[in-house]
Amino acid sequence: MPKALKIAPPDDVLTMLEAGVAGDRVAFDGGSVQLIDAVERGHKVALHAIERNAPVRKFGFPIGRATRSIAAGEHVHVHNLQTALAGQHSYAFDTGANVVTPLPSTATFMGYRRADGRVGTRNEIWVLPTVGCVARTAERIARQAEARVAHLVDGVHAFAHPHGCSQLGHDLDGTRAILASLACHPNAAGAVIVGLGCEENQVAALLERIPQARRGSIRFLVAQASADEMAEGVALVEELARAAMAVRSPAGLDALVLGVKCGGSDGLSGLTANPLVGRMADHVTGAGGSAILTEIPEIFGAEHLLMARAASRATFDAIVTLVNGFKQHFIDHGEPVSENPSPGNIAGGITTLEEKSLGAVQKGGTSAVVDVIDYGVQVRARGLTVLEAPGNDAVSSTALAAAGATVILFTTGRGTPLGFPVPTVKIASNHDLAVRKPGWIDFDAGMVLDAGMDAADAALLQRIIAIASGEETAAERNGEREIAIWKRGVTL
Template identity: 65%
Template sequence: MIPVTKKRATRVAKALLVHPDDSVVTLVEPVRAGAAIAFDARSVTALADTPSGHKIAIAPIVAGAPVLKFGFPIGTATIAIATGAHVHSHNLATALDGTLDYRFAPTAPAPVRQRDEPMTFQGYLRADGRVATRNEIWVLPTVGCVARTASRIAAQANAALTSDTKAGVIDGVHAFTHPFGCSQLGDDLDGTRSILAALACHPNAGGVLIVGLGCESNQIDALLREIPEQRRPVIRTLITQSAGNEIDEGVAKVAELADLARSHRSPVGLDRLVLGVKCGGSDGLSGLTANPLVGRISERVVAAGGCVLLTEIPEMFGAERLLMERAVTENVFDSIVMMVNDFKRYFLDHGEPVSENPSPGNVAGGITTLEEKSLGAVQKAGRTPVSHVIPYGARIEGTGLTLLEAPGNDAVSCTALAAAGATAILFTTGRGTPLGFPVPTIKIASNGALATRKPGWIDFDAGAVLEHGVDRVAQDLAMRVCEIASGASTAAERNGEREIAIWKRGVTL
């Protein structure tokens, strides 16, 4: 798929035809009514002013007919659409509706190209065989009541370690606060506890201080029972109701952990990387530039023997069959079906349609329906087979591509990726977002305009794919991933953007 490039003086705009069967193209620059739009050695004339990232019909579409993009239906035409017309919310609607039945029909895995020479990064080798991309001390509050206390402990401890030239190689002390842990019941409380326990086990945390209040539902003893015994030597706890000066005691415990956590980087291969992939604030180009680019990195990591985690289950609706047909076994297929349909029931049980997506920002950026968004989103996994399916709050079970249960919300899903074991996250965006998470979060712009406008947010410009092609740019991104995994800071890290968010699913007492 090579866009035809012409000089602007000819008033020919560039557009991308994703699949030969598609009935629309996606603009890579805005057009005025009457301008020619070139694609795949053909052209049409725009009937209206249309922004970049939006769709133009390349043939007449009758009312009620499916509109095709990526070679698949992205919804149904609500009125007749003329050649050259802008295709969006005014004439295109979703066709998604409720749960579905699926049949196991695996396809042969697509060949995945891999570079001859292996790529490496400088990681921290842990005693249990895992490899970290950072060596930090994490402070985790059990309950929102001590969130500010945890932040104060982390700030003071970090300042002390930074000023101490004998502190060893500690990359920082960070508190990850949240408002939960009390007034929760049943599965809701279990979810909070599972996420915090999983974060406490993360390899990027060379040591963990768990700060509790004392009277909360999320008791420290119950939380510790979810943490394996072999992890306990680098865990310390503090119950603030029982402490004298809780800040001084917390800082002292962090200093003790820092002595235990001193470490140095060593060269390792991509087989030791656990990569989370995520999109947020997407636009019409996300599924054409940034997400396919990340898909190439996913393929490379899996081919090397590493792990890739894909989540945002509601943003698989309409594209789930592409993942189901790549399940390595029928049991994995059944797990995907259960996860997708259970998530749809979650929407329906709350009186919401399964298609209540895309967001206003997605729509402004040119994404019309959830099917369109999903077909672009799943490309972050590349063409890799699906090896594992795990629930929210669980940790990775093996190498290959894992599907992780979590919603599309950026903060909730990225927290779940980190808790599951991701040591870096590739985060694609067409609209931009400053958010960062517990592990290095590499922001990848779908278009050059965003990368130019927000250099303080963006780490990599995937807009280069339009000029140089995805395979060439993938090598540049792979090198950047290795640099960041080796210690180079992300924009979010430089900005102090580090957050967690926990999926709230139950009543509050």
């Protein structure tokens, strides 16, 4: 295996595919360079001399500035490279000439068709607590009910969280929006909402956010008003499960809603797993389906690439407002907008937020950005949508599920066992992770480096189709099903 990925100018650095020692020569398009330092896999080496304060380029764009002179063959990382990000920016709208229209895909999966026209990838009953006080009660109801209805549905799952009380205004509204959107998810044939009775997030107020057409598959109970909340809850799940019996039928990729996410990224994520997921987003949007990109603080430094693909001036303005608003949120709390990457990202070779973001936005593919939606809102357009949510893995993945994603593609270079309400496909950026953690990883995107992007594209698409058709992900097999709600306001 070569020690470095072949690249073309104008990049100033090369990402190592495997560790190299001082004296090794590594090849790139147009030449080679001799290593001055030992360089770990996923880390960067300078292709030529870089002057102090000069921009350093990767993916064809600046990823920061050199803090001192860097020699050709020298390791480039936190000791000699720093972010150039600051606060808010002004942006200019263009005509969307940077959009690439993907070819439509004729692939199909076996899904569950719902009365409203949406198609689920699972046929489950979800138990949703309004407040943390009954989170464990909801879990007990789900466990007891599943034993009775396993032959009727794909599963019964409760999603515990600590919120729903001692919240005010916008903060409480966000909790309510997430729970209401989850209750309406196409993978949930029915939902039981479990309230306590005295919480801020009252059941009645939550039900007001659920469309009338969906309420026939919603049941609720208030524990303080119930003679036996366990027996009542289990009975409600059984009632919904008997009404939810369904069979899978063929559906095109136009019926798929794909959420895209990265977590625990490394230096190879932006070269293998993320662009590969971008191709999956293009397959789905090209077929007339929907893809959702989020993690707004992890597009800082690369937001111009999404803005250049805005389908309209209104969408462009919405992206600008979202990005600058998120930056102002950091500034208002006295935090720099560049307080990223994480320690794990840095250990994996990512140096600055610009580098992380330029890799991360590739998950959105190349199609036009057609919509921007607020946290807790369900996807409403076919094509690529940008969703308001932070970078935190659990919070952003929960937001993707609430927005209507029926499958989440989650790329990682470091690994994580977490799973979320919908099938979460873990895609390793490198062979080593896939080999070390087969109980976590569903697909090895390291094959991009061996077999090429086209072969990896075909293999991953088939894997997604199998999972959307019912094959379990690693997280599902492990019982990893979590939600996390974004807490932004004061706590009473």
